[in-house]
Amino acid sequence: MAEEPENGRGVVTERIRELVEALRAVPAIEQFRAAEERFRADTELARLQAGVRWSHERLQKAEREKRHDPRLFQEVRDAQARLQRHPLVIDFVATRQAAQDLLRETNQEMGAVLGVDIGGSVGRAGGCC
């Protein structure tokens, strides 16, 4: 059987574009993008995030100055808890998880055809919320 002709990068680029278009039509991605937009646009959330940063900076400053104040730890925890309880954050985290699950499934499909784990080759282990 004759071997398939080689592709240039242009073919790969076109197939990537088609895949991205198809992924963006999947509800998991649509919902994640919408949740992210709401997350970024919400002024109350921006205020809560600033609160987390502010209390964290106060804690770090106290640590640098060797002052150990348990109230500052509690302040950081409370600020983080307020942020994590916000419905838009809950929605954002849940939709991001679903979108990431879809990407992993996509990666597995490609790996099964190619024999190479693309995500594992280029990704960094870890990542954090």
Add this chain to the structure above:
Amino acid sequence: MTSTQAAAADPTAAALDRARTLARAIGESAVFRAFEAAQEALEADAELGARLSAFQVREKELRLSRSWGGADPEEVRALEREWEDLAKHPVLAAQVAARTELLGLLREVAGAIGEGVGLDYGAACAPAGGCC
């Protein structure tokens, strides 16, 4: 049913189908073919394979020693010299170059998909690491 109708009926299946099509396109790319050829050449060279295996065993041992804080600097230098020597081997040099090229292509693919959907592809698909 047309492909557009099928995609509308099950967008996830349609996306996974596109993923397989992309994988085939990567597999047929010059970069991937060059990597496969270089890898085959490497696997066919028994002497080089034995040297590489021995190198990898020593590297693993040294990494373990290093994690305990007990790596001998002289051993580290010797291993580095061994790698420099190994890397001059044309078959290995070709495989390393081809692998680097392929990794570049895979990074482009992952970057473009991630950008397109608004997620870090590598972070989403890499083995899990732990989190706060």
